[in-house]
Amino acid sequence: MNPQLKPSILLYSDANFFAINIFENLLSKNCVVNIVTNDVKDWKNKTSHLSVNNKFSIVDRRNLRVTGQYNYAVFCGGFLNLSSAYDDYFDFTSLINFDKAKILLLFPSEAFDRNQVDKINLSNNTALLFVGDMLGPRINLESDLLMPRLLSEILWKRKITLAVGEVLSPIFVADAVRVVVRWLFSFGPYGKVTLLSGNQTSGDTFWVANKKYFENLELKYDLKLPIRPAPKNTETEIINSNLNYSLNETYNWLKSSFSKHSEPPVEKKERIKKIIDTTPDKKWGGTPKKYKTVIWGLFFLFAFPFLTLFMSLLISFMAYKSFISGKDNLARNSFLASRAIAVVSEKESVVLGYIPGVGRIYREAEFGAGIIRESNSIGIHLVPFVRDMTQMIESMLGNKVYDAVAGSQKIESGIAILYNDIVTTKTMTSVASEKNIILAKKLLSKIDFERLITLVSNGRIIAGTLPEMLGQDTSKTYLLLFENNMELRPTGGFIGSFGLVTFEKGRLTDLTVNDVYSADGQLNGHVEPPLPIKNYLGEANWWLRDSNWDPDFPTSAKRAEWFLDKELSKRVDGVVAIDLFPIKETLKSTGPIFLSDYNMDITADNLYEKTQSEVENNFFPGTHKKASFLTALSRNLLGEVTKLKPDQKLGVLNASYNGLNGRHIQIYLHDNTQQEAFSSLGWDGAVATPTCGADCYADMVGLVEANVGMNKVNYFIQRNISFDATVSDNKINHKLTLTIKNTANPALGPSSRYKNYLRILIPSDSTFTSVISYNGNTRERLTPEPTEAKGHKEIGVLVEILAGNTKDIEFSWTSGTGETLPFMNYGLYIRKQAGTDADPINVNIEGMGLQTNPDPRLTLTRQGGYSYNTTLVQDLFFRLSR
Numbered sequence: 001m002n003p004q005l006k007p008s009i010l011l012y013s014d015a016n017f018f019a020i021n022i023f024e025n026l027l028s029k030n031c032v033v034n035i036v037t038n039d040v041k042d043w044k045n046k047t048s049h050l051s052v053n054n055k056f057s058i059v060d061r062r063n064l065r066v067t068g069q070y071n072y073a074v075f076c077g078g079f080l081n082l083s084s085a086y087d088d089y090f091d092f093t094s095l096i097n098f099d100k101a102k103i104l105l106l107f108p109s110e111a112f113d114r115n116q117v118d119k120i121n122l123s124n125n126t127a128l129l130f131v132g133d134m135l136g137p138r139i140n141l142e143s144d145l146l147m148p149r150l151l152s153e154i155l156w157k158r159k160i161t162l163a164v165g166e167v168l169s170p171i172f173v174a175d176a177v178r179v180v181v182r183w184l185f186s187f188g189p190y191g192k193v194t195l196l197s198g199n200q201t202s203g204d205t206f207w208v209a210n211k212k213y214f215e216n217l218e219l220k221y222d223l224k225l226p227i228r229p230a231p232k233n234t235e236t237e238i239i240n241s242n243l244n245y246s247l248n249e250t251y252n253w254l255k256s257s258f259s260k261h262s263e264p265p266v267e268k269k270e271r272i273k274k275i276i277d278t279t280p281d282k283k284w285g286g287t288p289k290k291y292k293t294v295i296w297g298l299f300f301l302f303a304f305p306f307l308t309l310f311m312s313l314l315i316s317f318m319a320y321k322s323f324i325s326g327k328d329n330l331a332r333n334s335f336l337a338s339r340a341i342a343v344v345s346e347k348e349s350v351v352l353g354y355i356p357g358v359g360r361i362y363r364e365a366e367f368g369a370g371i372i373r374e375s376n377s378i379g380i381h382l383v384p385f386v387r388d389m390t391q392m393i394e395s396m397l398g399n400k401v402y403d404a405v406a407g408s409q410k411i412e413s414g415i416a417i418l419y420n421d422i423v424t425t426k427t428m429t430s431v432a433s434e435k436n437i438i439l440a441k442k443l444l445s446k447i448d449f450e451r452l453i454t455l456v457s458n459g460r461i462i463a464g465t466l467p468e469m470l471g472q473d474t475s476k477t478y479l480l481l482f483e484n485n486m487e488l489r490p491t492g493g494f495i496g497s498f499g500l501v502t503f504e505k506g507r508l509t510d511l512t513v514n515d516v517y518s519a520d521g522q523l524n525g526h527v528e529p530p531l532p533i534k535n536y537l538g539e540a541n542w543w544l545r546d547s548n549w550d551p552d553f554p555t556s557a558k559r560a561e562w563f564l565d566k567e568l569s570k571r572v573d574g575v576v577a578i579d580l581f582p583i584k585e586t587l588k589s590t591g592p593i594f595l596s597d598y599n600m601d602i603t604a605d606n607l608y609e610k611t612q613s614e615v616e617n618n619f620f621p622g623t624h625k626k627a628s629f630l631t632a633l634s635r636n637l638l639g640e641v642t643k644l645k646p647d648q649k650l651g652v653l654n655a656s657y658n659g660l661n662g663r664h665i666q667i668y669l670h671d672n673t674q675q676e677a678f679s680s681l682g683w684d685g686a687v688a689t690p691t692c693g694a695d696c697y698a699d700m701v702g703l704v705e706a707n708v709g710m711n712k713v714n715y716f717i718q719r720n721i722s723f724d725a726t727v728s729d730n731k732i733n734h735k736l737t738l739t740i741k742n743t744a745n746p747a748l749g750p751s752s753r754y755k756n757y758l759r760i761l762i763p764s765d766s767t768f769t770s771v772i773s774y775n776g777n778t779r780e781r782l783t784p785e786p787t788e789a790k791g792h793k794e795i796g797v798l799v800e801i802l803a804g805n806t807k808d809i810e811f812s813w814t815s816g817t818g819e820t821l822p823f824m825n826y827g828l829y830i831r832k833q834a835g836t837d838a839d840p841i842n843v844n845i846e847g848m849g850l851q852t853n854p855d856p857r858l859t860l861t862r863q864g865g866y867s868y869n870t871t872l873v874q875d876l877f878f879r880l881s882r
Contacts, residue, residue: 037059037061104184104188106131109132109228123191125191126190132168133145163227167202171241195236197238198240204219312338323379331383345365345372374424397638408463425449461674461676475502479564480575487712489835490556497515512631519544528542532708537708544564547559553834576665577666587607589648595636658873663834668684687789688791695823697816700830711750717741720840721737722736737809739806741806742805743804754801754802758809760794761789761794767813767814773808824881826880827878832872838872839872844865
């Protein structure tokens with residue numbers, strides 16, 4: 001047949017797989033096809049397999065000069081580059097005579113844009129088609145359409161990410177081509193806009209279909225992704241393509257059927273084949289059955305330690321959840337099961353650890369299994385220990401007679417077992433770290449084993465002395481200071497009330513709360529107060545209510561005892577201070593406490609407001625209103641604690657533990673053994689003189705605020721701390737900036753002003769440089785008031801911050817100018833003030849050679865120093881070496 005008598009068709013398109021399929025279908029119908037494209041090379045590569053090439057030509061659009069005459073024209077644009085779809089179309093319109101050709105305009109459905117569609121002149125011989133999500137051999141993974149992007153994500157990441165509510169319309173490419181070519185030569189939808197769509201498919205359905213090929217495939221819906229707009233006001237033609245068949249043909253081609261005429265770059269081809277060859281579906285493999293059995297056996301052998309490790313970790317987590325829920329038996333059995341599985345994983349890892357090349361991986365697994373084993377041992381022993389602890393507390397607060405000695409012995413025995421568990425874990429981790437086990441090194445950087453060992457060993461001492469502490473042989477009475485940290489003072493807060501707590505035979509037998517003003521009114525004689533109390537608080541005398549002026553709690557506790565003896569002739573066996581934070585945290589576990597005498601509920605959210613309302617409003621010295629309210633609150637709270645469920649009791653224990661660590665609870669006892677144990681744990685509230693070993697300079701800093709404005713404005717105070725230390729050969733330069741923001745409403749009047757006597761604690765060998773206050777653009781140099789204290793210096797200044805204002809107070813000083821330098825190690829102790837909670841702090845340390853063995857919490861800065869950002873919930877200590 002003469003080629004000139006055959007239908008001549010212009011195909012304007014890049015070499016996308018839809019256009020190539022159309023092109024091949026047209027050739028099979030004996031058509032002459034002239035391809036116009038901007039990428040001739042790509043078309044030639046993808047048509048090189050055709051042995052007969054006298055039926056088509058490939059012309060570079062840039063070299064085309066003559067307008068052609070054609071029977072038919074097909075424009076196929078946007079299937080590789082969506083953004084160029086309409087630009088390519090308007091270029092296409094300049095090439096042909098529209099009056100004599102039947103034209104099909106093919107766009108992906110994602111290209112639908114009503115504004116652009118309205119610009120297209122649809123005559124009776126032109127059909128505008130938008131095609132759905134096509135699948136099939138030779139699909140262009142480099143396309144920016146949704147379906148190729150999803151397939152690429154499946155192959156490379158084993159994940160599908162879709163917009164919430166996104167709907168797919170999969171079409172097998174051969175089905176779409178058959179419809180398009182039929183319409184080209186017959187009565188197609190000319191003069192219309194038509195959507196050629198597959199069956200609507202949800203993301204979940206598409207995911208399930210793909211999981212047949214990729215078992216570990218994930219599905220994620222991203223709220224930030226937009227949903228593709230659906231073409232509107234169009235006719236719709238549905239093609240019922242089979243999704244499973246379409247996917248199978250697509251993946252088969254991606255795996256093994258890269259024909260030469262459509263071959264991607266070699267490295268991409270190999271990558272695709274490699275990824276798909278690793279999929280778990282049997283369809284991909286042609287491996288003989290006997291080899292599959294061997295392969296699966298080897299896989300199971302090498303994966304077994306990790307599978308059992310993961311199973312052990314999962315069961316251990318379930319045991320922990322059971323434990324905190326108070327399900328003791330389930331927790332203990334789960335810990336036992338997890339430990340047994342961890343032992344299996346550990347032994348298997350030991351054997352496989354001898355294999356050259358991969359042995360290191362199994363040595364890491366061996367250590368991980370060992371840690372889980374020891375952690376489960378701790379869990380197994382922790383369950384009865386916590387049960388014994390809670391039973392002891394219930395008995396202590398209850399009315400029944402019990403054996404305090406036997407109870408304390410149980411607790412002491414439990415602590416001894418936990419001590420051995422922790423020491424074993426620490427030893428195992430240290431040995432593994434020396435063998436360069438990465439997991440061990442990370443664990444040592446995250447867990448302070450020395451702190452845990454100190455806690456447990458001193459806890460054992462405290463447990464052994466519990467009967468004596470609780471008045472087993474002789475009744476014990478303790479002074480309980482209620483410190484209101486909304487009026488901050490050096491040891492936590494203003495002492496507005498105090499209690500006397502008596503224990504006999506291991507039980508709490510009496511709790512009375514007294515108003516401090518009633519006691520102070522009975523003091524005979526004059527007691528000269530510290531100068532700041534006299535000068536800034538305006539008190540000519542010293543009273544019990546101001547006895548906690550020294551930030552060192554043992555010192556202030558002894559002074560409070562002295563005032564109690566002089567005012568009420570009462571002697572006690574120790575002093576405990578508590579502020580509002582532990583009470584608030586305890587209320588989170590107990591829930592609301594109803595005070596029937598006051599017809600009100602006290603909750604964690606309204607504790608401060610209700611307490612202030614009851615004890616401050618219409619209050620005058622000598623009234624019993626404050627004492628009565630606090631007595632009712634204390635007794636009801638203790639009563640509720642005894643009724644709590646096991647998981648709630650754990651919450652109370654946790655609140656107490658955090659309160660002790662955060663210096664919200666401070667303890668001073670006369671018994672030296674007991675006091676040394678509390679002191680070792682940092683629970684005595686003392687201002688410690690830090691040490692950091694031989695050839696180490698022990699630096700320190702601490703802030704002490706005292707509200708001398710006689711108001712409760714600390715409820716509105718926010719603070720931020722920045723500390724900088726620059727270390728040189730013979731000195732250390734320091735700068736600490738305290739930012740205080742007063743968020744109170746100015747309408748409160750004098751009650752909104754924060755009058756703060758601020759002290760900074762620094763090493764005794766320090767030379768103070770300056771203290772400067774910044775309030776906006778106003779700079780004021782303050783006059784410091786230095787005093788010498790045991791093991792440190794104190795520098796005090798008066799600072800006033802009005803409501804709505806913010807001030808920066810900058811302290812500067814130099815330390816270590818004597819014979820203590822140079823040194824090889826540097827330790828920094830940052831003391832948290834009692835009564836404050838979670839103030840943000842930024843620490844920066846830089847200088848001479850402090851580059852090796854840094855504290856793992858510190859981050860190396862660009863300037864070669866170290867920095868750390870945290871909140872000051874408890875004391876901080878850092879150690880760096882040269």
